[in-house]
Amino acid sequence: MRIVYLLTSLGTGGAERQAVLLASRMQQRGHLVHLLVLRPRESEEWATTLPILRLNLNKSPVGVLTGMLWAAQFFRRFRPELVHSHGFHGNLAARLLRLAYPQAAVVSTIHNIYEGGAARMWAYRWTDGLSRRTVAVCEAARERFTALGAVAAQRCCVLANAVEERELMPEPGRRAATRASMEAAGEFVWLTAGRLTPGKDYPNLLRAFARVCGARPDAQLWIAGRDVAGARAELEGLAAELGVAGVRWLGHREDLSALLDAVDGFVLASAWEGMPVALIEAMAMAKPTVATDVGGVGELLGDCGVLAPARDPEALAEAMLGVMAKSEEERARLGCAARERIPAGFTMGARALEWERLYREVVASGSAA
Numbered sequence: 001m002r003i004v005y006l007l008t009s010l011g012t013g014g015a016e017r018q019a020v021l022l023a024s025r026m027q028q029r030g031h032l033v034h035l036l037v038l039r040p041r042e043s044e045e046w047a048t049t050l051p052i053l054r055l056n057l058n059k060s061p062v063g064v065l066t067g068m069l070w071a072a073q074f075f076r077r078f079r080p081e082l083v084h085s086h087g088f089h090g091n092l093a094a095r096l097l098r099l100a101y102p103q104a105a106v107v108s109t110i111h112n113i114y115e116g117g118a119a120r121m122w123a124y125r126w127t128d129g130l131s132r133r134t135v136a137v138c139e140a141a142r143e144r145f146t147a148l149g150a151v152a153a154q155r156c157c158v159l160a161n162a163v164e165e166r167e168l169m170p171e172p173g174r175r176a177a178t179r180a181s182m183e184a185a186g187e188f189v190w191l192t193a194g195r196l197t198p199g200k201d202y203p204n205l206l207r208a209f210a211r212v213c214g215a216r217p218d219a220q221l222w223i224a225g226r227d228v229a230g231a232r233a234e235l236e237g238l239a240a241e242l243g244v245a246g247v248r249w250l251g252h253r254e255d256l257s258a259l260l261d262a263v264d265g266f267v268l269a270s271a272w273e274g275m276p277v278a279l280i281e282a283m284a285m286a287k288p289t290v291a292t293d294v295g296g297v298g299e300l301l302g303d304c305g306v307l308a309p310a311r312d313p314e315a316l317a318e319a320m321l322g323v324m325a326k327s328e329e330e331r332a333r334l335g336c337a338a339r340e341r342i343p344a345g346f347t348m349g350a351r352a353l354e355w356e357r358l359y360r361e362v363v364a365s366g367s368a369a
Contacts, residue, residue: 001026001359002078004104006036006085006094010045010052012226012252013195014277015111018137018161019086020046025352034078036071038089044226044252068093072100080104081363084355088115092123095130105362108134110151112274113141113295114199124150132362135159137275138296159358160296161275162351165342168257168284178262182248184220188324191263191287193224193256193278196231198271201292203238204313205269210242211317216324219246221267224259226252260285264331265323270294271310284342286335288326290319300346304338 005023010016020035027033027050035052053074055067075097084107085094091108098106108131115124124145128134134156136142146153179185190209194200202223209221221244232249239247253259256278260266266282266289273295280300282289289305291297298307308319323331 001031001082001363002080003031003033003359004036004075004078004080004083005033006083006090006097007038008087008089009039009042010035010037010048011042011195012044012046014161015086015109015274017046017277018111019084020048020050021162021164021348022084022352022355023050024048025348026356029352029356034080036074038067038093068096068100071097075101075104082107082359084359085109087111088120088124091131091134092127095127098130105366106131107358107362110134110136110141110145110274112199112272113138113144114272121145121148121150128152128155131155132366133157133358135358137161138299140295140299141274157358159351159354160300160346161277161280162346162348163277163280163284163342165284165347165349168260168281170286171261174258175261178258182222182262184262187218187220187246188216188265189220189222189263190265190267190320191222191224191259191282192267192269193253193259193281194268194270194276195226196228196235199273200225201269201271201311202231202235204271204292204311204316205267206235206239206242206244206247207313208269208316208320209247210244211314212320212324213244213246215321217245219324220248221246222248222250222259222263224250224253224256256281257285260287263287265290265320267316267320268292268297269316270297273297275300280342280346283338284346286332286339288323288331288334289338290316290323292316300341301338302341304334304341 023033037054038057040056057067083094083104085091086109094106134151145151266287268291275296292310293307294310306319308316
């Protein structure tokens, strides 16, 4: 099968990581794969050896039109049978390109319960017929988008995000080495991971952590995530205003598994989510977890972690302190229970087979028509 994966960027986010992992799996399974990226190269991107065409779109009408014409020419040369798009801009571009190249079936993926306001939902609704199938990464996203009328219920299904389990194996010896390199001794260390964007609600986390530090001065918080639009400076200002000590700003990190080995717990304070990959990775690494109950988090975590309401720093702090009050053995049992959920439904090997079956189904349905 000839497949194009269409993304807004290759920046270091969970949705982009999912697309790259899935595209690599499809190439390994013998499919001819190409990445089509709307935006120019970013300073920090997921590494891949897959062929990439960058449209380098800017916000001017001329720039967008030029890029889309270039993409249409590429489609005529490559002759894709299927275009798998990701995120609002990627989904919209794939649907519009189908007008220029109707031979390709389009599969759209919604990665979050929130992808913009009324205008974007109208755009989804208007172009929905150009996508043969829309896939949400969690049941909460499917329910919201179908309720809004942005997606036709009969063409929408759920396939959750997944991780490469072999890359996420706890290594006891690595814990001591990483903590030593980070100059962490006996402190209780929390880790969170994700780009510094509004959806991750780092102000909520910092306000919660200020309360945690008031009760447990030995606590540390490591924040691994790429700065976006200068958000880090504002967040550092908030931390200073709150008088929060013990916060480490790590930027984008490729060694998340080593960091997870080193820390004592994982926390996610998001205001909205889809199926957060960082949380899946933390569970695979057997970390006790506290997370806000948004998007697909509850579907993913089940009873193997602690949920807190979104935008409620007091409740989040209480949940974090509750985990810290547990014995080491109790936290280990909680982490092991979380890890056991991953092979059952969140590994990329199994998920890639489900995607491949879906691809064949949508391509065949077009041939039958």
